[in-house]
Amino acid sequence: MIARFGVLCVALGVSIAAPAAAAQQRQGSVVEWPVYAHDAAGTKYSPAAQITRANVQRLVPVWTYRTGDFSLGEGMTRDETTPLFVDGLLYVSTPFGGVRALDPETGSERWSFDSELDPSGDYGDFTNRGVSTWVDPQRPPGAACHRRIYVAPVDARLIALDARTGEPCAGFGVHGVVRLGNVRNPAQYTGEYEVTSPPAVIHGLVIVGSTVADNVRAQAPSGVVRAFDARTGALRWAWDPIPRDAPARGYDTWRGPGAHQTGAANAWSIISVDSARDLVFVPTGSASPDFFGGDRLGANLYANSVVALRASTGAMVWHFQAVHHDLWDYDVPAEPVLFTWHHDGRAVPAVAVTTKMGHVFLLNRETGVPLFPVVERPVPASDVPGDTAWPTQPFPTLPAPLVPERFQADDVFGLSPNDKSWCEQQLVGVRNEGIFTPPSLRGTVIYPGNIGGSNWSGLAIDPARHLAIVPSNRIITVVQLIPRADARSRAMSGTRFDQFSPQRGTPYAIRRTFLIAADGAPCSPPPWGTLTAIDLESGRVTWERPFGSVAGLTGVSDSARWGSPNLGGAMVTAGGIVFAAGALDQRLHGYDVETGAELWSALLPAGVHASPMTYVTASGRQFVVVAAGGHRELYAASGGRDKPGDYVVAFALPSTGAATPHVSTISPGRYEGHMVLDRSRYAAQWVLARGPNGVRLSFTLPGVGVHGHGTGRLVGDSLTISARWSLPAKHCSGTLTLGGRAADENVAIIGELEYVDGCSDGRTKPGTFAVWRAGHRVSRVTSSGQ
Numbered sequence: 106m107i108a109r110f111g112v113l114c115v116a117l118g119v120s121i122a123a124p125a126a127a128a129q130q131r132q133g134s135v136v137e138w139p140v141y142a143h144d145a146a147g148t149k150y151s152p153a154a155q156i157t158r159a160n161v162q163r164l165v166p167v168w169t170y171r172t173g174d175f176s177l178g179e180g181m182t183r184d185e186t187t188p189l190f191v192d193g194l195l196y197v198s199t200p201f202g203g204v205r206a207l208d209p210e211t212g213s214e215r216w217s218f219d220s221e222l223d224p225s226g227d228y229g230d231f232t233n234r235g236v237s238t239w240v241d242p243q244r245p246p247g248a249a250c251h252r253r254i255y256v257a258p259v260d261a262r263l264i265a266l267d268a269r270t271g272e273p274c275a276g277f278g279v280h281g282v283v284r285l286g287n288v289r290n291p292a293q294y295t296g297e298y299e300v301t302s303p304p305a306v307i308h309g310l311v312i313v314g315s316t317v318a319d320n321v322r323a324q325a326p327s328g329v330v331r332a333f334d335a336r337t338g339a340l341r342w343a344w345d346p347i348p349r350d351a352p353a354r355g356y357d358t359w360r361g362p363g364a365h366q367t368g369a370a371n372a373w374s375i376i377s378v379d380s381a382r383d384l385v386f387v388p389t390g391s392a393s394p395d396f397f398g399g400d401r402l403g404a405n406l407y408a409n410s411v412v413a414l415r416a417s418t419g420a421m422v423w424h425f426q427a428v429h430h431d432l433w434d435y436d437v438p439a440e441p442v443l444f445t446w447h448h449d450g451r452a453v454p455a456v457a458v459t460t461k462m463g464h465v466f467l468l469n470r471e472t473g474v475p476l477f478p479v480v481e482r483p484v485p486a487s488d489v490p491g492d493t494a495w496p497t498q499p500f501p502t503l504p505a506p507l508v509p510e511r512f513q514a515d516d517v518f519g520l521s522p523n524d525k526s527w528c529e530q531q532l533v534g535v536r537n538e539g540i541f542t543p544p545s546l547r548g549t550v551i552y553p554g555n556i557g558g559s560n561w562s563g564l565a566i567d568p569a570r571h572l573a574i575v576p577s578n579r580i581i582t583v584v585q586l587i588p589r590a591d592a593r594s595r596a597m598s599g600t601r602f603d604q605f606s607p608q609r610g611t612p613y614a615i616r617r618t619f620l621i622a623a624d625g626a627p628c629s630p631p632p633w634g635t636l637t638a639i640d641l642e643s644g645r646v647t648w649e650r651p652f653g654s655v656a657g658l659t660g661v662s663d664s665a666r667w668g669s670p671n672l673g674g675a676m677v678t679a680g681g682i683v684f685a686a687g688a689l690d691q692r693l694h695g696y697d698v699e700t701g702a703e704l705w706s707a708l709l710p711a712g713v714h715a716s717p718m719t720y721v722t723a724s725g726r727q728f729v730v731v732a733a734g735g736h737r738e739l740y741a742a743s744g745g746r747d748k749p750g751d752y753v754v755a756f757a758l759p760s761t762g763a764a765t766p767h768v769s770t771i772s773p774g775r776y777e778g779h780m781v782l783d784r785s786r787y788a789a790q791w792v793l794a795r796g797p798n799g800v801r802l803s804f805t806l807p808g809v810g811v812h813g814h815g816t817g818r819l820v821g822d823s824l825t826i827s828a829r830w831s832l833p834a835k836h837c838s839g840t841l842t843l844g845g846r847a848a849d850e851n852v853a854i855i856g857e858l859e860y861v862d863g864c865s866d867g868r869t870k871p872g873t874f875a876v877w878r879a880g881h882r883v884s885r886v887t888s889s890g891q
Contacts, residue, residue: 134721134723134725135193135720135721135722135723136151136152136153136719136720136721136727137190137191137720138151138188138189138190138191138718138719138720139189139190139191139238140189140237140238141187141189141234141235141237141302141303141375141440142187142375142377142440142442142563142676142716143676143718145305145306145307145377145378145379145380146377146379146442146443146444147375147377147440147441147442147443147563148442148443148444148565148566148568149442149563149564149565149566149674149675149676149677149716150565150566150567150568150676150677150678150679151676151677151678151679151718151719151720152678152679153678153679153680153719153720153721153727154678154679154680154727155680155721155725155726155727155758156678156680156682156719156727156729156758157680157681157682158680158681158682158697158704160758161680161682161695161704161705162704162705163758163759164695164705164707164729164756164757164758165756165757165758165759166707166754166755166756167728167755167756167757167760168211168212168754168755169212169710169752169753169754169755169848170197170205170207170212170214170752170753170755170848170849171750171751171752171753171848171849171853171855171875172184172197172199172203172205172751172753172875173199173751173778173779173848173853173855173875173877174199174200174201174203174751174875175199175200175734175735175749175750175751175781175873176200176224176231176781176784176786176872176873177749177781177857177871177872177873178783178784178870178871178872179783179784180224180225180228180231180781180783180784181231181735181749182200182201182231182232182734182735182749183200183230183231183232183714183734183735183736184199184200184232184714184715184732184733184734184735184750184751184752185200185232185233185234185235185301185714185715185732185734186198186199186233186234186235186715186732186734186753187234187235187674187715187716187717187718187732188207188235188718188730188732188753189235189236189237189238189254190209190718190720191238191252191268192252192268193209193722193723194206194207194208194209194215194268195207195208195209195720195730196236196238196254196268197732197753198233198234198235198236198256198303199233199751200231200232200233200259200734201219201220201222201224201233201258201786202220202222202233202256202257202258202259202260202262202264203217203218203219203220203222203256204217204218204220204236204254204256204266204271205217205218206268206271207753209720209722209728210722210724210726210728212753212755212849213849213850214849214852214882216270216271217271217882218256218266218271220256220258220262220264222258222259222260222786223260223295223786224781224784224785224786225295225784225785226259226260226294226295226296227294227295227296227297228259228260228295228296228299229296229299229316229318229319230259230299230301230316230373231259232259232301232714233256233257233258233259233301234301234302234303234375234561234715235302235303236254236255236256236303237254237255237303237304237305237306237311238252238253238254238255238268238306239252239253239255239306239309239311239335240252240253241253241335241336243336247269249267249269249270249272249274250265250267250274250276250277251268251269252267252268252269253265253266253267253268253274253277253335254266254267254268254271255303255304255306255311255335256303257285257300257301257302257303257304257313258300259296259299259300259301259316260295260296260299261284261285261286261292261298261299261300261315262282262283262284262285262300263278263282263283263285263300263304263311263313263333263338264281264282264283265277265278265281265335265338266281276336276337277336277337277338278337278338283333283338285298285300285313285315285331286298288315288326288327288329289326289327289329289345289349289368290324290325290326290327290366290368291326292326293322296318297317297318297321297325297326298315298316298317298318298326299315299316299317299318300313300314300315300316301316301373302314302316302373302374302375302376303375304376305375305376305377305378305385306335306378307378307380307383307385307416308380308383308416308417309334309335309336310332310333310334310335310341310416311332311333311334311335312330312331312332312376312378312385312416313330313331313332313333314328314330314371314372314373314374314376314387315328315329315371315372315373316371316373317368317369317371317373317390317393319369319391319393319394319395319434319606320393320394320395320396320606320607320608320615321393321394321606321607321608321609322368322393322394322607322608322609322610323363323367323368323393323394323400323401323608323609323610323611324363324366324367324368324393324610325367325368325369325393325394326368326369327345327347327368327369327371328345328346328347328368328369328370328371328372328389328390329343329344329345329346329371330343330344330345330346330372330376330387330414330419331343331344332416332419341419342418342419343419344387344412344414344419344421346370346371346372346387346389346407346408346410346412347359347365347367347368347370347392347407347408348365348406348407349365350365354406354421355406355407357403358403358404358405358406359401359402359403359405359406360401360402360403361399361400361401361402362400363400363401363610364400364401364402364403367392367393367400367401368392368393369390369391369392369393369408370389370390370391370392370393370405370407370408370409371389371390372387372388372389372390373390373436373438374388374436374437374438374439374440374561374563375388375439375440375561375563376388376440377440377441377442377443377456378416379443379454379470380416382454382470382471383415383416383417384413384414384415384416384422384470385413385414385415385416386411386412386413386414386440386441386443386456387411387412387413387414387441388410388411388436388437388438388439388440388441388458389407389408389409389410389411389412389436389437390408390409390436390437390438391408391409391428391431391433391434391435391436392405392408392431394606394608394611394615395431395432395433395434395555395615396432396433396434396544396584396586396608396613396615396617397432397489397492397544397586397608397611397612397613397615398430398431398432398492398493398494399489399491399492399493399611399612400610400611401430402430402492402493403430404426404429404430404495405429405430405431406424406426407421407424407426408426408428408431409426409427409428409429409431409435409436409437410424410425410426410427410437411424411425411427411437411441411456411458411466411468411473412424413470413473423472423473424473425458425466425468425473425475426499427458427460427462427464427466427499428460428462428498428499429495429497429498429499430493430494430495432487432492432494432543432544433461433541433543433544433551433555433584434461434551434555435460435461435462435555436461437458437460438459438460438461438557438559438560438561438563439458439459439559439560439561439562439563439564440563441456441457441458442456442457442458442563442564442565442566442573443455443456443470444456444457444566444568444641445568446467446476446641446642447571447641447642448476448642453469453470453476454469454470454471455467455468455469455470455476455641456468456469456470457564457566457573457641459558459559459563459564459575460557460558460559461553461555461556461557461558461559461560462506462510462540462553462558463506463507463508463510463553463557463558463559463577464499464500464501464506464507464558465501465504465507465559465564465573465575465639466479466499466501467501467503467504467641467644475501477501477502477503477504477644478501478502478503479499479500479501479502480499480500480502481497481498481499481500482497482498482500483496483497484496484497484498484539484540484541484542485536485538485539485541485542485543486543487543487544487545488536488543488545488546489543489544489545489546489586489613490612491612492543494541494543498540498541503643503644503645504639504644504645504646505644505646507558507559507575507577507635507637508553508557508558508577508578508579508635509552509579510539510540511537511538511539511540511552512537512550512552512581512629514529514532514537516629516630517529517532517628517630518626518627518628518629518630518631519622519626519628520622520624520626520658520661521624524622524623524624524626525622527622527623528620528622528628531583531618531620531628532550532583532620532628534547534548535547535548535549535550535583535585536548536549536550537549537550540552540553544584544585544586544615545585545586546585546586546587546588546613547585548583548584548585549583549584549585550581550582550583551581551582551583551584551617552579552581552582552629553577553578553579553580554578554580554581554582554619555582555617556578556580556670556672557577557578558577558578559575559576559577559578560578560672561672561674562576562671562672562673562674562675562687562716563575563674564675565674565675565676565677565683566641566677567677567698569679570698570699571640571641571642572638572639572640572641572647572677572698573638573639573641574636574637574638574675574677574683574685574698575636575637575638575639575675576634576635576636576652576671576673576674576675576685576687577634577635577637578633578634578670578671579627579629579630579631579632579633579634579635580619580620580621580627580629580633580670581619581620581627581628581629582617582618582619582620583617583618583620584615584616584617584618585615585616585617585618586613586614586615587613587614587615587616588612588613589611589612589613589614592607592613592614595614595616603616603617603618604616604617604618605617624657624658625655625657625658626655626658627670631651631666631667631668632651632652632666632667632668633655633667633668633669633670634651634652634653634668634669634670634671634688635649635650635651635652635668636649636650636652636675636683636685636696636701637649638698638701648700648701649701650696650701650703651665651666651667651668651669652668652669652671652685652688652694653668653669653671653685653687653688653689653690653692653694654667654668654669654688654689654690655667655669655670655688655689655690656689656690656691657689659690668688669688669689669690670688670689671687671688671689672687672714672736673685673686673687673688673713673714673715673716674686674687674715674716674717675716675717676716676717676718676719677698678719681697681698681699682695682696682697682698682704683695683696683697683698684717684719684729684731685717686709686713686715686716686717686731687713687714687715687716687736688713689712689736691708691709691710691711691712691713691733691748692706692707692708692709692713693706693707693709693713693717693729693731693754693756694706707756709731709733709752709754710733710748710750710752710754711733711734711735711748711749711750711752712733712734712735712736712748713731713732713733713734713736714732714734714735714736715731715732715733715734716731717729717730717731718730718731726757726758726760727757727758728755728756728757729755729756729757730753730754730755730756731753731754732752732753732754733750733752733753733754734749734750734751734752735748735749735750749857749873751855751875767850769821769822769846769847769848769851770821770822770847770851771793771819771821771822771823771824771846771847771851771854772851772878773793773794773795773800773819774792774793774878774879775790775791775792775793775878775879776789776790776791776792776793776854776876776877776878776879777789777790777791777876777877777879777882778791778853778874778875778876778877779874779875779876780804780806780858780872780873780874781872781873781874782858782860782862782870782872783862783870783871783872787806787808787809787811788806788807788808789804789805789806789874789876790804790805790807791803791804791876792804793819793824795819796816798816799816799817799818799819800816800817800818800819800824800826801814801815801816802814802815802816802817802826802828804828804830809832810832810833810834811830811831811832812830812831812833813828813829813830813831813841814828814829815827815828815829815841816828821847822846822847822851823844823845823846823847824843824844824845824846824854824856825842825843825844826841826842826843826844827840827841827842828840828841828842828843829841830860832864835864837863837864838863839860839861839862839863839864840860840861840863841858841859841860841861842858842859842860843856843857843858843859843874844856844857844858845857845874849877852877852878852881852882853875853876853877853878854874854875854876855873855874855875855876856873856874857871857872857873857874858871858872858873858874859871859872860872
């Protein structure tokens with residue numbers, strides 16, 4: 106149905122089903138990474154200790170794998186995957202909802218799964234953060250689908266695969282697929298309802314949240330959280346974060362004629378579980394739309410909360426709301442992290458919750474009661490007709506906020522007088538009364554902005570040192586409500602950093618502007634991104650340091666102290682290293698967990714929008730792996746050109762044996778794969794041949810009848826081609842140029858292209874391609890898109 110496979114040549118061992126709160130799984134000397142954040146508790150902590158503070162500076166890249174799944178232009182993807190390592194294989198997801206199984210020592214592809222995703226949808230978050238796994242106790246080791254890999258592509262499907270072969274598990278759903286789009290207020294277009302995060306797995310259930318497009322309409326798709334039978338795909342329970350019926354708890358916290366038809370409040374981030382206590386911990390987001398709440402007055406339980414559900418039934422056990430009546434897009438964006446709180450001689454089961462406001466709430470895992478006092482403080486009132494901001498908001502007393510809670514106009518930053526003046530002009534006349542100042546018709550400073558504070562990167566916990574490591578941001582956004590009558594005339598005005606959204610069904614559209622000057626420097630005072638270590642016992646900050654740098658500003662004096670906006674994440678190892686990525690410098694960094702001192706960093710082939718992971722193979726060698734797929738809007742807004750990609754890069758200490766250098770080359774011959782043209786993806790067949798003055802390329806897109814041919818140069822591992830193409834069925838044609846490089850042990854050619862669309866508007870459009878030598882991989886692609 107969906108994909109075909111390469112050669113599988115790894116014998117998989119018997120799996121070990123670890124408890125949800127376990128810190129590791131081992132097979133001999135092996136240290137696995139079996140869950141998105143290493144464990145079901147979400148700690149991002151690995152007991153791997155071969156790489157230490159004493160030798161981390163010796164880390165070198167040892168292999169790079171390319172998935173081939175990425176796109177440019179309006180449908181540009183982000184690669185946010187964190188791989189799993191279990192039963193001797195590395196499992197990597199792609200933004201197209203594909204899955205690759207890799208040899209963990211070499212990066213060689215063992216099998217490939219293609220989800221046949223249609224990239225032409227209007228995906229607001231065109232990404233996938235990873236896969237999940239489950240062992241079926243009713244199937245013996247070696248049987249089909251004994252271990253399963255679950256992937257949830259952005260087009261809202263849940264797919265179960267055999268971990269050994271990549272074949273869909275036929276008994277799950279319909280031919281291995283459960284479709285997730287059947288929700289209240291169903292999507293009005295492809296991409297309004299998505300899934301971007303891996304599901305949680307507990308007690309034979311697969312728990313799935315969703316990503317709902319922000320600010321499109323008031324009655325957006327429901328943010329229902331659902332549990333499916335891990336073996337059959339049958340629905341076992343569903344929990345809606347918005348109470349729909351009068352008897353339901355929290356019903357009276359939604360007021361207004363359309364309040365209970367509101368959508369979203371969805372769990373788009375990672376869900377954590379506690380198997381021993383039969384609990385599922387769900388981080389929920391804002392109700393629709395984000396910036397006007399006149400049709401959903403009240404505190405709006407259970408949006409913007411962490412909610413503990415009974416795993417076996419879906420019944421709510423407790424909740425803690427981090428934001429009442431959200432008007433700022435202040436989702437709870439990160440996985441709730443489970444840990445043991447040691448305080449005054451007590452060991453208390455706890456959960457840590459990070460927020461976009463830069464607040465960190467530490468709660469009792471069994472009751473939701475704060476471990477340190479949380480106070481309700483008065484906040485500014487709304488001046489927008491029809492809306493009423495909640496009069497107070499919860500503030501933790503400890504830990505202290507990670508970022509300043511107010512931006513003073515006198516603190517405007519600018520590298521030049523012109524840039525500073527531009528920043529100051531953007532702030533003239535807008536409301537700026539500190540955190541939780543409501544949106545307004547004249548514009549309001551949202552600080553910290555909607556990317557945080559802390560975003561989905563969340564935190565990592567070192568259980569031995571009782572430290573939480575938290576990446577965070579300090580970026581200003583200005584949000585302005587636009588009366589409906591003026592929305593059309595103002596929709597296309599503004600700068601390249603503007604985001605305009607209609608908020609249909611309300612009196613106002615919105616414009617949201619990131620305050621980043623033309624030179625790439627944010628208008629807020631640096632540091633713009635930090636790493637903070639918090640002592641969990643006391644709630645006090647142990648150390649804090651700027652995190653990363655902005656690529657376009659590295660030549661400026663003092664830029665090393667400014668840090669960088671970041672979306673990626675950090676993980677901690679028993680070797681005392683914090684590995685962190687996601688800043689705008691295309692680097693993976695290694696820091697001393699006890700001091701915050703930077704010990705090592707490495708330049709990557711593209712920006713990082715993902716969390717790193719680590720594992721130890723049966724050979725005893727520790728690897729650190731990170732996906733480098735580009736940073737998209739944030740990087741471009743900061744003055745750089747984001748280099749897109751599909752790279753998975755592994756680092757390790759140098760091997761004691763003399764390694765044979767790998768020489769990358771491209772060979773003439775037949776190739777098969779796909780070409781992504783703007784927002785359409787087509788199966789492609791190539792014939793590459795040598796000519797008297799270079800190489801000749803003939804290609805077809807058999808699904809649509811396109812034929813093309815061209816000439817170019819082939820030098821070692823690099824290919825450049827200029828070609829013409831035609832589509833006889835529509836009597837149209839155009840030109841195409843492409844450049845690519847050898848990849849994946851010389852089996853693939855992957856790269857970027859530009860083509861003139863002679864079948865529509867004659868514009869030059871971007872694209873990508875990935876082809877593999879015929880016979881080395883059979884991956885059926887269904888031509889899709891426009």
